[in-house]
Amino acid sequence: MTERMIHVAAFGPIALDLTMNAGTIRVVVDPTLKQAQVVLKTEATSGPSADAIRDTAVSLTGQNLTVRVPDVAGGTDGSTTISVGGNTMTFSGGSGVQIVGGNVHISGHGGGKVFINGRAVTPTGPTGDAVTPITAEFRLPARSEALISTHTAQTIVTGELARLEYDGTSGALTAERVGDLDATVTSGSVIVGDVTGSLDVNLTSGNLGIGAYSGHDARLNLTSGNVRMAATAQATGRLTVSATSGCARITGASHLNVRRRVTSGYVQIS
Structure with a gap:
């Protein structure tokens, strides 16, 4: 295993700016923490994934922590991804099939390999330089914020972030x-238990689920996407929904200032 621990000198809440296109991102907000903690790891001891961890750029300016995890050589850049029911299939490199979630990769150009749990399997056993998934783990103090940009990474947020900006393509976020x-x-999925502030979502062929919205201003823009959201009695202000071939079902919102625009889509607000 390759593991890199990153020291964060700042005390108190952190504004995390993370770019990581694949793998797993775990963010835990811990009110008992005084300083943020960052760990990057992968199963491989050498090869492209281990190199990517070593080459990750990290900078801290005041309370702003920037982390840039480079794409792994042999990854899925320049690819086309199809998502069905939370599962993804990626086609890249001009040939081959990749089932990203299960790490099964078959490609041409001189012979393909089969990857099981990120490790390449050959007739003589696993190869040492396989492209193994990278996991980035962030433990942040209370009132921290995060800006996360990714392609296919699975992102899991535990605890409460003061603000989350998320830009994902075929990735899955749960918070x-x-x-x-x-x-x-x-073409991704965002599932959030509670949103207590402003809500601004642009959704294209993806899925959004909000368990409880109690904020003061919400804007939902759907293009061939699906939204399920439950507003609470504490929610106030405006709810704006624009749908083009999308579907939105929002409950508990009849007391809000609702504005809707629908083009070949379906919006139900009650």
Whole structure:
């Protein structure tokens, strides 16, 4: 295993700016923490994934922590991804099939390989330089914020972020509780338990689920996407929904200032 621990000198809430296109992102907000903690790891001891961890750029300016995880050589850049029921299939490199979630890759150009759990399997056993998934783990103090940009990574947020900006393509985000949520989703999935502040989502062929919205301003823009959201009695202000070939079902919102625009889509607000 390759593991890199990153020291964060700043005390108190952190504004995390993360770019990581694949793998797993875990963010835990821990009110008992004084300083943020960052760990990057992968199963491989050498090869492209281990190199990507070593080459990750990290900078801290005041309370702003920037992390840039480079794409792994042999990854899925320049690819086309299809998402069905939360599962993805990616086609790239001019040939081959990749089932990203299960790490099964078959490609041409001189012979393909089969990857099981990120490790290449050959007739003589696993190869040492396989492209193994990278996991980035962030433990942040209370009132921290995050800006996350990814392609296919699975992102899991535990605890409460004061603000989350998320830009994902064919990725999956699950979060427990967020103050302000600003998300741009393409063929991906975003599931958030509670949103207590402003909500601004642009959804294209993806899925959005909000368990409880109690904020003061919400804007949902759907293009061939699906939204399910439940507003609470604490929610106030305006709810704006624009749907083009999309479907939105929003409950508990009859007391809000609702504005809707629908073009070949379906919006139900009650």
